Amino acid sequence: xxxxKFITEPDTSLLNQYDELVSSSDVDFVTIxxxxxxxxNYSCTYCDDYANDGSVQWKSIDTALEFCRVAxxxxxxxxxxxxxxxxxxxPTVWKDFIPFISRLKEYDTDNRIRVLTNxxxxxxxxxKASPFLDDIVISYHPESADINxxxxxxxxxxxxxxxxxxQVCLYPLHLDKCREAAEYFYNNSKCNSVIxxxxxxxxxxxxxxxxxxxYLDDILKFDDIPVWTINNLSDDEQKNMFxxxxxxxxxxxxxxxxxxxxxxxxxxTWKGWKCNIGLETIVITMDGNVxxxxxxxxxxxxxxxxxxxxxLFPVEPTVCKWDWCSCIADIETAKTKR
Numbered sequence: 001x002x003x004x005k006f007i008t009e010p011d012t013s014l015l016n017q018y019d020e021l022v023s024s025s026d027v028d029f030v031t032i033x034x035x036x037x038x039x040x041n042y043s044c045t046y047c048d049d050y051a052n053d054g055s056v057q058w059k060s061i062d063t064a065l066e067f068c069r070v071a072x073x074x075x076x077x078x079x080x081x082x083x084x085x086x087x088x089x090x091p092t093v094w095k096d097f098i099p100f101i102s103r104l105k106e107y108d109t110d111n112r113i114r115v116l117t118n119x120x121x122x123x124x125x126x127x128k129a130s131p132f133l134d135d136i137v138i139s140y141h142p143e144s145a146d147i148n149x150x151x152x153x154x155x156x157x158x159x160x161x162x163x164x165x166x167q168v169c170l171y172p173l174h175l176d177k178c179r180e181a182a183e184y185f186y187n188n189s190k191c192n193s194v195i196x197x198x199x200x201x202x203x204x205x206x207x208x209x210x211x212x213x214x215y216l217d218d219i220l221k222f223d224d225i226p227v228w229t230i231n232n233l234s235d236d237e238q239k240n241m242f243x244x245x246x247x248x249x250x251x252x253x254x255x256x257x258x259x260x261x262x263x264x265x266x267x268x269t270w271k272g273w274k275c276n277i278g279l280e281t282i283v284i285t286m287d288g289n290v291x292x293x294x295x296x297x298x299x300x301x302x303x304x305x306x307x308x309x310x311x312l313f314p315v316e317p318t319v320c321k322w323d324w325c326s327c328i329a330d331i332e333t334a335k336t337k338r
Contacts, residue, residue, distance in 0.1 A: 004172045004173075004209065005209070005210040006201065006207045006208060006209060006210055007207075007208045007209075007210050007266040008207075009266065010266055010267070010268075010269035010271075010323055010324060011265060011266040011267045011269070012267075012269060013267070014248050014255075014257075014267050015269065015270065015273070015337070017248070017250065018248040018249055018250045018255070018337075019249065019250045019251070019336065019337045020248070020249050020250075020334070020335065020336040020337065021246060021247070021248055021249075021270070021334060021335045021336075022246070022247050022249060022334050023245060023246060023247075023280075023332060023334060028079070028080055028081060029080070029081050029082070029083045029112070029280070030075050030080045030081070030082055030083070030279075030280060030281070030282065031082075031083045031085050031280065031281045031282070031329060031332075032071060032082060032083070032084050032085060032281075032282050032284065033085045033087070033281055033282070033283045033284070033294050033329045034084065034085065034086050034087065034283075034284040035087055035088065035089075035283075035284060035285055035286045035294075036058060036059070036064075036086055036087065036088055036089065036091045036094065036284075036286075037056050037057060037058045037059075037088055037089045037091070037094065037286060038050060038051050038052055038053060038054060038055060038056045038088060038089040038286055039052075039054045039056075039057065039058065039088065039089045039090065039093055039094070040052035040054070040088060040089045040090040040093070040118075041090055041093055041118075041120060042090065042118055042120070042141055042143075042144045043144075044141050044143055044144065044171075045143060045171070045173075046169075046171055046199055046200070046201065046202055046203070047202065047203055048202045048203050050286075051088075051089065051203050052089060052090075056089075056286045056287065058094045058096070059288060059305065061096040061099060061100055061103075063305065063306060064100060064305070065100065065103050065104070066308055067284075067305035067308040068084075068103075068104050068107060069107055069308075070308035070309060070311070071282075071308070071311075072107045072108050072111065074313055076108060081110050081111075081112070082108070082110075082111050082112070083112045083113075083114060083135075084104060084111060084112065084113050084114065085114045085116070085329060086101075086113065086114065086115045086116070087115075087116040088116075090117065090118055090120070091115060091116075091117065092115065092117050092120075092121045092125070092129070093121070097129070098125075098128055098129050098132070101113050101129065101132040101133065102132050104132075105132050112134040112135065113132060113133055113134050113135070114133075114134060114135035114136070114137065115133060115135075115136050115137070116137045116139065117136060117137070117138055117139070118138070118139055118141060118144070118145060119136075119138035119139075119145070119149070119150045119153045120144075120145070120146075120149070121153075123152055123153065123156055126153050126156045126157065127156055127160075130156060130157060130159075130160035130162050131160060133157075133160075133162050134162065134163065135162070135163045135164065136157055136162055136163070136164035136165070137164070137165050137167060138150055138153065138154070138164065138165070138166045138167070138191075139167050139169055139197070140166060140167065140168045140169060140178075140181050140185070141169055141171075142169065142171050142174040142177045142178050142181065143171070143174065145181075147180075147181050147184050147185065150166060150185070150189070151184070151185065151188050151189045151190075154166065154185075154189040154190045154191045155190050157190075157191075158190035158191075163192050164191050164192060165191055165192060165193050165194070165195055166185045166189055166191045166193075166194050166195070167194075167195040167196070167197040168181050168182045168185065168194065168195070168196055168197060168219075168222075169197050169199055170196065170197065170198055170199055170209070170211065170219070171199060172209050172211070175211075175215060178219065179215075179218065179219050182194060182196060182219050182222040182223075183222055185222070185226060186222040186224065186226045186227065187226070187227050188226075188227075188228075189226050189228065190226070190228045190229065191226060191229070192225070192229060193224070193225055193226070193229075194222050194223060194224060194225075194226055195223060195260060196216075196219055196220055196222065196223040196260065197260055198211065198260060198263050198264040200326060205326075206295075206323070206324040206326050208263060208264070208266065208268075208324075208326075211264065216264065223260075245258060245259070245332060246258065246259065246262075246331075246332060259328045259331040259332055260328075262331060263328075263331070268324060268325045268326065268331055269323060269324055269325060270320045270325055270335050271320050271321065271322060271323055272319065272320060272337075272338060273319070273320050273335045273336060273337055273338060274317040274318070274319055274320075274335065274336050274337075274338055275293075275317055275318050275319070275320050275330075275333055275334075275335045276317050276318075276333050276334045276335065277292040277293040277296070277297065277317075277318055277330060277333050278292030278293075278300075278302075278314035278316070278317070278318060279314060279315070279316075279317060280333050280334060281293075281294075281329055281330070281333050282302075282313070282314075283329075284305060285298065288304050288305045288306055289301055289304055290302045290303045290304060290305060290311050292314060292318055293318070293327075293330055294327035294329045294330050295322075295325065295326040295327035295330050296320070296321075296322050296325070296330065297318060300318075302314055317336075319338065320335070
Protein backbone atom coordinates (compact mmCIF):
# COMPACT_ATOMS: atom_id res chain seq x y z
CA UNK A 1 0.00 0.00 0.00
CA UNK A 2 1.20 3.51 -0.83
CA UNK A 3 2.54 5.30 2.25
CA UNK A 4 0.66 8.55 2.84
CA LYS A 5 2.87 11.58 3.49
CA PHE A 6 2.14 15.30 3.74
CA ILE A 7 3.91 18.55 2.92
CA THR A 8 4.47 20.11 6.34
CA GLU A 9 6.39 23.33 5.66
CA PRO A 10 5.55 26.06 3.11
CA ASP A 11 8.19 26.91 0.53
CA THR A 12 8.59 30.73 0.51
CA SER A 13 11.29 30.90 -2.15
CA LEU A 14 9.02 32.59 -4.71
CA LEU A 15 7.84 35.12 -2.14
CA ASN A 16 11.43 36.09 -1.42
CA GLN A 17 12.23 36.46 -5.13
CA TYR A 18 9.13 38.21 -6.51
CA ASP A 19 6.88 41.12 -5.58
CA GLU A 20 3.51 40.25 -7.09
CA LEU A 21 1.37 37.48 -8.52
CA VAL A 22 -0.97 38.32 -11.40
CA SER A 23 -3.30 36.44 -13.69
CA SER A 24 -2.29 35.76 -17.28
CA SER A 25 -5.81 36.67 -18.41
CA ASP A 26 -6.36 40.03 -20.09
CA VAL A 27 -10.09 40.03 -19.25
CA ASP A 28 -11.28 42.01 -16.23
CA PHE A 29 -13.40 39.28 -14.64
CA VAL A 30 -14.87 39.11 -11.18
CA THR A 31 -15.30 35.47 -10.19
CA ILE A 32 -18.32 34.48 -8.11
CA UNK A 33 -17.14 31.29 -6.42
CA UNK A 34 -20.44 29.74 -5.34
CA UNK A 35 -20.74 26.63 -3.18
CA UNK A 36 -24.37 25.92 -3.98
CA UNK A 37 -25.07 23.04 -1.56
CA UNK A 38 -23.73 19.74 -0.29
CA UNK A 39 -25.94 17.24 -2.05
CA UNK A 40 -23.65 14.84 -3.95
CA ASN A 41 -23.98 11.46 -5.60
CA TYR A 42 -20.37 10.58 -4.67
CA SER A 43 -18.85 10.07 -1.23
CA CYS A 44 -15.09 10.26 -1.74
CA THR A 45 -12.79 9.32 1.12
CA TYR A 46 -10.91 12.63 0.85
CA CYS A 47 -14.11 14.70 0.89
CA ASP A 48 -15.44 15.94 4.24
CA ASP A 49 -18.95 14.94 5.26
CA TYR A 50 -20.08 18.57 5.23
CA ALA A 51 -19.36 18.68 1.50
CA ASN A 52 -21.43 15.66 0.46
CA ASP A 53 -23.88 14.57 3.18
CA GLY A 54 -26.92 16.45 1.85
CA SER A 55 -27.47 18.43 5.05
CA VAL A 56 -27.60 21.75 3.16
CA GLN A 57 -30.21 21.82 0.45
CA TRP A 58 -30.24 24.03 -2.64
CA LYS A 59 -31.57 27.57 -2.47
CA SER A 60 -34.84 28.21 -4.26
CA ILE A 61 -34.31 29.20 -7.88
CA ASP A 62 -36.02 32.56 -7.26
CA THR A 63 -33.65 33.41 -4.37
CA ALA A 64 -30.61 32.37 -6.38
CA LEU A 65 -31.64 34.34 -9.46
CA GLU A 66 -32.43 37.55 -7.56
CA PHE A 67 -28.94 37.52 -6.07
CA CYS A 68 -27.51 36.95 -9.56
CA ARG A 69 -29.49 39.87 -10.95
CA VAL A 70 -28.27 42.24 -8.22
CA ALA A 71 -24.64 41.11 -8.56
CA UNK A 72 -24.75 41.42 -12.34
CA UNK A 73 -26.10 44.98 -12.17
CA UNK A 74 -23.51 45.97 -9.55
CA UNK A 75 -20.47 44.67 -11.40
CA UNK A 76 -21.65 45.76 -14.85
CA UNK A 77 -21.88 49.32 -13.46
CA UNK A 78 -18.15 49.00 -12.65
CA UNK A 79 -17.33 47.76 -16.14
CA UNK A 80 -16.63 44.22 -14.93
CA UNK A 81 -17.53 40.89 -16.47
CA UNK A 82 -18.73 38.06 -14.25
CA UNK A 83 -17.52 34.48 -14.18
CA UNK A 84 -19.91 32.30 -12.20
CA UNK A 85 -17.91 29.40 -10.76
CA UNK A 86 -20.56 26.90 -9.62
CA UNK A 87 -19.64 24.03 -7.34
CA UNK A 88 -20.99 21.82 -4.56
CA UNK A 89 -21.54 19.04 -3.55
CA UNK A 90 -22.40 18.12 -7.08
CA PRO A 91 -24.22 21.17 -8.48
CA THR A 92 -25.57 19.38 -11.54
CA VAL A 93 -27.87 17.18 -9.43
CA TRP A 94 -29.92 20.26 -8.45
CA LYS A 95 -33.24 19.80 -10.25
CA ASP A 96 -33.35 23.48 -11.24
CA PHE A 97 -29.77 23.70 -12.47
CA ILE A 98 -30.51 23.97 -16.20
CA PRO A 99 -33.35 26.54 -15.77
CA PHE A 100 -31.04 28.49 -13.44
CA ILE A 101 -28.09 28.74 -15.85
CA SER A 102 -30.38 29.57 -18.78
CA ARG A 103 -31.86 32.52 -16.85
CA LEU A 104 -28.40 33.60 -15.72
CA LYS A 105 -27.44 34.01 -19.37
CA GLU A 106 -30.55 36.13 -19.95
CA TYR A 107 -29.42 38.69 -17.34
CA ASP A 108 -26.26 39.35 -19.31
CA THR A 109 -25.02 37.45 -22.35
CA ASP A 110 -21.47 38.29 -21.21
CA ASN A 111 -21.97 36.30 -18.00
CA ARG A 112 -19.67 33.29 -18.19
CA ILE A 113 -20.65 30.07 -16.45
CA ARG A 114 -18.10 27.55 -15.24
CA VAL A 115 -19.12 24.36 -13.44
CA LEU A 116 -16.96 22.14 -11.25
CA THR A 117 -18.47 18.68 -11.60
CA ASN A 118 -17.80 14.96 -11.43
CA UNK A 119 -19.40 14.67 -14.88
CA UNK A 120 -21.69 11.83 -13.84
CA UNK A 121 -24.98 13.16 -15.23
CA UNK A 122 -26.38 11.39 -18.29
CA UNK A 123 -25.24 12.22 -21.80
CA UNK A 124 -28.74 13.52 -22.57
CA UNK A 125 -28.52 15.88 -19.59
CA UNK A 126 -25.17 17.27 -20.76
CA UNK A 127 -26.56 17.82 -24.25
CA LYS A 128 -29.37 19.93 -22.77
CA ALA A 129 -27.09 21.91 -20.45
CA SER A 130 -24.24 22.58 -22.88
CA PRO A 131 -25.77 25.55 -24.76
CA PHE A 132 -25.66 27.59 -21.52
CA LEU A 133 -22.16 26.61 -20.38
CA ASP A 134 -18.82 28.24 -21.14
CA ASP A 135 -16.30 26.29 -19.11
CA ILE A 136 -16.41 22.90 -17.38
CA VAL A 137 -13.92 21.30 -15.01
CA ILE A 138 -14.61 17.58 -14.72
CA SER A 139 -12.88 15.97 -11.76
CA TYR A 140 -12.02 12.30 -12.06
CA HIS A 141 -12.46 10.68 -8.63
CA PRO A 142 -10.84 7.23 -8.71
CA GLU A 143 -13.16 5.63 -6.15
CA SER A 144 -16.34 6.28 -8.15
CA ALA A 145 -15.82 7.63 -11.68
CA ASP A 146 -16.23 5.85 -15.02
CA ILE A 147 -13.49 6.94 -17.44
CA ASN A 148 -15.52 5.90 -20.50
CA UNK A 149 -18.50 7.99 -19.42
CA UNK A 150 -16.28 11.03 -18.80
CA UNK A 151 -14.86 10.68 -22.30
CA UNK A 152 -18.39 10.48 -23.74
CA UNK A 153 -19.31 13.65 -21.85
CA UNK A 154 -16.17 15.27 -23.25
CA UNK A 155 -17.32 14.49 -26.79
CA UNK A 156 -20.70 16.14 -26.16
CA UNK A 157 -19.08 19.24 -24.68
CA UNK A 158 -16.74 19.44 -27.66
CA UNK A 159 -19.70 19.14 -30.04
CA UNK A 160 -21.30 22.18 -28.36
CA UNK A 161 -18.07 24.19 -28.24
CA UNK A 162 -17.75 24.15 -24.43
CA UNK A 163 -14.22 24.73 -23.16
CA UNK A 164 -13.52 21.91 -20.72
CA UNK A 165 -10.78 20.38 -18.63
CA UNK A 166 -10.51 16.94 -17.10
CA GLN A 167 -8.57 16.97 -13.86
CA VAL A 168 -7.35 13.70 -12.40
CA CYS A 169 -7.47 13.76 -8.60
CA LEU A 170 -4.42 11.93 -7.23
CA TYR A 171 -5.58 9.93 -4.26
CA PRO A 172 -2.51 8.19 -2.75
CA LEU A 173 -4.36 4.90 -2.20
CA HIS A 174 -5.29 4.61 -5.91
CA LEU A 175 -2.27 6.02 -7.73
CA ASP A 176 -2.10 3.23 -10.33
CA LYS A 177 -5.75 3.79 -11.21
CA CYS A 178 -5.15 7.53 -11.44
CA ARG A 179 -2.26 7.03 -13.84
CA GLU A 180 -4.37 4.72 -15.99
CA ALA A 181 -7.13 7.33 -16.12
CA ALA A 182 -4.73 10.17 -16.96
CA GLU A 183 -3.26 8.23 -19.86
CA TYR A 184 -6.72 7.24 -21.10
CA PHE A 185 -8.01 10.82 -21.04
CA TYR A 186 -4.86 12.07 -22.76
CA ASN A 187 -5.26 9.53 -25.59
CA ASN A 188 -9.05 9.36 -25.93
CA SER A 189 -10.84 12.48 -24.65
CA LYS A 190 -11.72 15.62 -26.60
CA CYS A 191 -11.14 18.00 -23.72
CA ASN A 192 -9.05 21.15 -23.99
CA SER A 193 -6.56 19.95 -21.42
CA VAL A 194 -5.84 17.21 -18.92
CA ILE A 195 -4.71 18.43 -15.51
CA UNK A 196 -3.09 16.36 -12.81
CA UNK A 197 -4.50 17.59 -9.50
CA UNK A 198 -2.77 16.98 -6.19
CA UNK A 199 -5.03 16.71 -3.18
CA UNK A 200 -5.28 17.73 0.44
CA UNK A 201 -6.05 15.20 3.16
CA UNK A 202 -9.64 16.46 3.06
CA UNK A 203 -11.29 19.54 1.58
CA UNK A 204 -11.26 21.18 4.99
CA UNK A 205 -7.60 20.43 5.67
CA UNK A 206 -4.48 22.42 4.84
CA UNK A 207 -2.42 19.22 4.74
CA UNK A 208 -1.40 18.50 1.13
CA UNK A 209 -0.41 14.95 0.22
CA UNK A 210 3.25 14.50 -0.65
CA UNK A 211 3.84 12.34 -3.72
CA UNK A 212 6.80 10.30 -4.87
CA UNK A 213 8.82 12.37 -7.36
CA UNK A 214 9.28 9.44 -9.73
CA TYR A 215 5.53 8.86 -9.83
CA LEU A 216 4.84 12.56 -10.43
CA ASP A 217 7.41 12.74 -13.24
CA ASP A 218 5.67 9.80 -14.90
CA ILE A 219 2.04 10.92 -14.59
CA LEU A 220 2.79 14.57 -15.43
CA LYS A 221 3.52 13.42 -18.99
CA PHE A 222 -0.26 13.50 -19.39
CA ASP A 223 -0.72 16.96 -17.83
CA ASP A 224 -1.04 18.47 -21.26
CA ILE A 225 -3.22 19.03 -24.31
CA PRO A 226 -4.68 15.64 -25.29
CA VAL A 227 -4.00 13.91 -28.59
CA TRP A 228 -7.34 14.69 -30.27
CA THR A 229 -7.08 18.39 -29.47
CA ILE A 230 -3.50 18.61 -30.71
CA ASN A 231 -4.53 17.03 -34.00
CA ASN A 232 -7.63 19.14 -34.57
CA LEU A 233 -6.95 22.66 -33.29
CA SER A 234 -4.51 25.27 -34.51
CA ASP A 235 -1.25 26.03 -32.72
CA ASP A 236 -2.62 29.41 -31.56
CA GLU A 237 -5.78 27.81 -30.16
CA GLN A 238 -3.73 25.23 -28.30
CA LYS A 239 -1.37 27.85 -26.91
CA ASN A 240 -4.21 30.05 -25.66
CA MET A 241 -6.17 27.26 -24.04
CA PHE A 242 -3.29 25.76 -22.11
CA UNK A 243 -1.43 28.92 -21.15
CA UNK A 244 -0.17 29.02 -17.61
CA UNK A 245 -2.65 31.19 -15.78
CA UNK A 246 -0.42 32.91 -13.21
CA UNK A 247 2.72 35.04 -13.29
CA UNK A 248 5.14 35.88 -10.50
CA UNK A 249 6.78 39.23 -11.25
CA UNK A 250 9.41 41.64 -10.00
CA UNK A 251 11.00 44.67 -11.70
CA UNK A 252 13.42 42.45 -13.64
CA UNK A 253 11.68 39.22 -14.61
CA UNK A 254 8.50 37.16 -14.81
CA UNK A 255 7.95 33.45 -14.26
CA UNK A 256 4.77 31.61 -15.24
CA UNK A 257 3.20 28.98 -13.00
CA UNK A 258 -0.03 27.01 -12.61
CA UNK A 259 -2.01 26.65 -9.38
CA UNK A 260 -1.42 22.90 -9.31
CA UNK A 261 2.36 23.39 -9.62
CA UNK A 262 2.24 25.63 -6.55
CA UNK A 263 0.10 23.15 -4.60
CA UNK A 264 2.23 20.10 -5.26
CA UNK A 265 5.49 21.91 -4.40
CA UNK A 266 4.25 23.62 -1.24
CA UNK A 267 4.66 27.10 -2.73
CA UNK A 268 0.99 27.98 -2.19
CA THR A 269 1.78 30.49 0.56
CA TRP A 270 1.42 34.30 0.67
CA LYS A 271 1.33 35.13 4.36
CA GLY A 272 1.71 38.89 4.88
CA TRP A 273 0.93 39.80 1.26
CA LYS A 274 -2.07 41.83 0.11
CA CYS A 275 -4.62 39.63 -1.68
CA ASN A 276 -7.45 40.73 -3.96
CA ILE A 277 -9.99 38.27 -2.60
CA GLY A 278 -13.21 40.24 -2.37
CA LEU A 279 -12.17 42.39 -5.34
CA GLU A 280 -11.44 39.80 -8.02
CA THR A 281 -13.41 37.03 -6.31
CA ILE A 282 -16.54 36.88 -4.21
CA VAL A 283 -17.35 33.66 -2.35
CA ILE A 284 -20.83 32.37 -1.60
CA THR A 285 -20.62 29.82 1.17
CA MET A 286 -22.85 26.78 1.40
CA ASP A 287 -25.28 28.56 3.73
CA GLY A 288 -25.53 31.63 1.46
CA ASN A 289 -23.11 33.93 3.26
CA VAL A 290 -21.25 36.37 0.97
CA UNK A 291 -17.59 36.50 1.97
CA UNK A 292 -14.03 36.80 0.66
CA UNK A 293 -11.84 33.74 0.18
CA UNK A 294 -12.85 30.15 -0.43
CA UNK A 295 -10.40 28.66 2.08
CA UNK A 296 -9.86 31.68 4.35
CA UNK A 297 -11.50 34.69 6.02
CA UNK A 298 -14.84 32.96 6.51
CA UNK A 299 -15.45 35.22 9.51
CA UNK A 300 -15.74 38.11 7.04
CA UNK A 301 -19.33 38.67 5.89
CA UNK A 302 -20.49 41.15 3.26
CA UNK A 303 -24.12 40.04 3.47
CA UNK A 304 -26.32 37.10 2.54
CA UNK A 305 -27.87 36.08 -0.78
CA UNK A 306 -31.31 35.92 0.88
CA UNK A 307 -31.04 39.72 1.19
CA UNK A 308 -29.13 40.71 -1.97
CA UNK A 309 -29.98 44.43 -1.81
CA UNK A 310 -28.22 44.68 1.58
CA UNK A 311 -24.91 43.17 0.40
CA LEU A 312 -21.91 45.51 0.77
CA PHE A 313 -19.53 44.39 -1.94
CA PRO A 314 -15.91 44.88 -0.76
CA VAL A 315 -13.61 47.61 -2.09
CA GLU A 316 -10.25 46.87 -0.39
CA PRO A 317 -7.70 44.02 -0.61
CA THR A 318 -7.07 41.72 2.36
CA VAL A 319 -3.76 41.06 4.11
CA CYS A 320 -3.14 37.30 4.17
CA LYS A 321 -2.70 35.82 7.65
CA TRP A 322 -2.57 32.15 6.63
CA ASP A 323 0.37 29.78 6.19
CA TRP A 324 -1.32 28.03 3.26
CA CYS A 325 -3.56 29.04 0.37
CA SER A 326 -5.52 25.84 -0.16
CA CYS A 327 -8.12 26.62 -2.84
CA ILE A 328 -7.47 27.08 -6.56
CA ALA A 329 -9.82 30.08 -6.73
CA ASP A 330 -7.88 31.81 -3.93
CA ILE A 331 -4.51 30.91 -5.45
CA GLU A 332 -5.53 32.44 -8.80
CA THR A 333 -6.38 35.77 -7.19
CA ALA A 334 -3.78 38.57 -7.65
CA LYS A 335 -1.47 39.31 -4.73
CA THR A 336 1.23 41.89 -3.97
CA LYS A 337 4.00 42.12 -1.39
CA ARG A 338 3.21 44.81 1.18
